[in-house]
Amino acid sequence: MLLKRAALLALLLALVFCAVELLPGDAANATSERGESAADIDRRRALLGLDRPVLERFWDWMSGLPTGDLGTSARGEPVTDLLSTAFPNTLLLGGIALLLTATLSLTLGCWAALRPGGRTDRAVSGTATAVLALPEFVVAVALVLVLSLWTGWLPAVTLTDVDGTPDSWTMLVLPALALTIPQTGWNVRIVRAALADEARAPHVETAVLDGLPPHRVLTHHVLPGALPTIAAGLATSTGMLLGGAVVVETIFNYPGIGSVLASAVTDRDSPVIAGVTALAGAVITVVLLLADLVRDLMAGGRR
């Protein structure tokens, strides 16, 4: 399982290298200054090794991976330096958002499941559908407008301190909410559906017929069976959270991986893009493995 996922990640990285290659222009060109002659640009192209075949460059980059060497950016900065504060910041933001998403969607999903078909259930499901259709940037802009510019309750953007982390925890609130809200919409639907599926299982019916209180049925009989699906849903969210972070970070000026990635794409900077992909891929892989683990454990418990 682990091997398969690792191979998939390597393949993904190769694709990223090739995709950058397919974009018009290259790093030497994209990072040039107006007024540089063609010869100057060629000189830098050679310096960056861009005159070599893409597969060779990819292999070079990959062979540095085991030692933690992610290569050098087109502007000469070590990629690990570029990512060393940005990536933990994104992980922090994504982690908070994931935790919030999990808590909110479980609470709301269970709340709705306890009143199947009732007004609450319909309201929760309906709102969830509407919310999940909202793109992150709409949510983000609305949040800034209402919670910061109008009311002045929270800071509008994230400013960083000498150590590269957000100045104060209040600056995390809005970006985390902007990521959480759409993802909660998505996960509430999954939790609710998984619970409904599980509620039709024979052992749950037995429990209900035994006259157990609804809460007990939910926590002891329905939820355990639904957990693997819920975990898988949250795991999928991790990818979407990291993707959404790129947009949300720009709006809130959050010092994360998003801005690094965006400018790396503009610069055709394959080592940086691949570095971001590798780290994000590794995180998603770990989360997916955790979800698999949950499934195996649950299945084991059932056996």
Added chain:
Amino acid sequence: MDLTRRQLLCTGGALTATALLGGCGDGSDDDTAGSPGAGTKPRRGGTLRVGALGRAGAITRDPHGTQANESDYLILSLVYDTLTVPGTKPNTVPRLAAAWQPSDDLKTWRFTLAKGAAFHDGTPVTAADVVFSLRRLRATPSGASRLPGIQAKNITADGDGTVVLVSDYPNAELPQLTRLTTFVIPEGTTDKDIAKAPGTGPFTLDWFRGGNARLVRNDTWYGGDVHLDAIEVKIFESPQAMANALLSGQIDLASNVGAVAARTAANRGDIRTVRRPNDMAMPLVMRTADGPFADPRVREALRLAVDREAMVKQVLSGYGSVANDILGTGDPAYAKDIPQRTRDLARAKRLLKEAGFDTSRTYELLTTEDISGLAESATLFASQVREAGVRIKVVKQESAVFWDKTWLKGDLYTTYWGTNDSVVFFASKTMVSDSGQNEAGWQDEEFDTAYEKAMATADATARARQLRELQQIQHERSGYLLWGMADGIDLAAPAVQGLPKLPGYGRVQLERAWLAR
């Protein structure tokens, strides 16, 4: 919507008026009337929080590197000094070089270093440091265009206090070349240590992290009083986020934030809009060497077909001024007496007919979305010239493709320049026949002669006459259609005083800023 627009125009008008009035003063400290502290003596102390645009992936710490980020450029120019800096009039004023003197043939220029100039570690600045720095700058990939006509071997020291630059050709405006990125670092600084190199500037670097920095006052700066205790530079990827930070009080100054943000802040009484006129030129380039626009009558027709007022109003939201097809509008030598070209569709049509211009064809106008307003200018232009019978289709190209395939080569495309404000800069860089960035492929013997003559004329009045002739030719038949100039726009909290008013790189001159609180 209507109301906001009208309000906006009013605010705009009022601001222009005050800016103009302010400009009539001695230019030292002219802030918008009504803001607290205006007209009073600068107060010492305080920390100014400045937002500046930049991309986290494009950070550079090298004062001679490619500064794609405004944030980096701002930090570097507060820590390091250039030989000269932009001024109002004349447009080149002393900094690390206290004075300069040309030889009679205007080829050899001697720069005397300012008294008391020292690096932040206390070591005095010597000519050797300057020579080392200029040669290092010359050795960068774009060094040849940063110090045109000055070879590395012709940058030498004469004793400790004088630097001698020898140009390949007579150049009356050479000191102007030293305004931009001639940052001075100690002799012998290696590339490895570049981020730690001490500067000589008004501020010393306290810390730098990911494009953000804190700078503290250099109490022993040779250049005069610095009022602020510290400046904190915050990097922003988007102008909108920067404007939000200002609106919510997280920063005091949003540097070069642009017209869109200014519009957002227009109805906020507590935010001041600082307009720096003649900041950005975004002309259309018509290829003169060959192609459909090679006939000067066709180019003249297009220049007559454009509605300049409408362009400024719509493309720049009114934050700009109408221009007259001459580049270098901020220059004291700019020829204000050449009559302003205005829209004349009848004459445009007549000229097109005379030139035998094929009006049944559709022509492509290539553009990018590199800066805001650029693609919009192309679209509006296309719809305006349709009234003169010219059919134009706007093609937006991705930035890298545009600079690679279209720039310097295309028949009709948009370009932009925000780096300099002088007539000579544009003439030497983009218009004389052998210039490296001749955007329109223009070759005009008369223009070249006028340029050479101006460059070889030491007397200022005589040179101004030559420069006027240069501009007259450009106005008549160059490959440029310059419809307007965009203002540089900063947004500031009311307490911020003494902000720079100059266009282009003038915006980074924050050493005289102070806080009225």
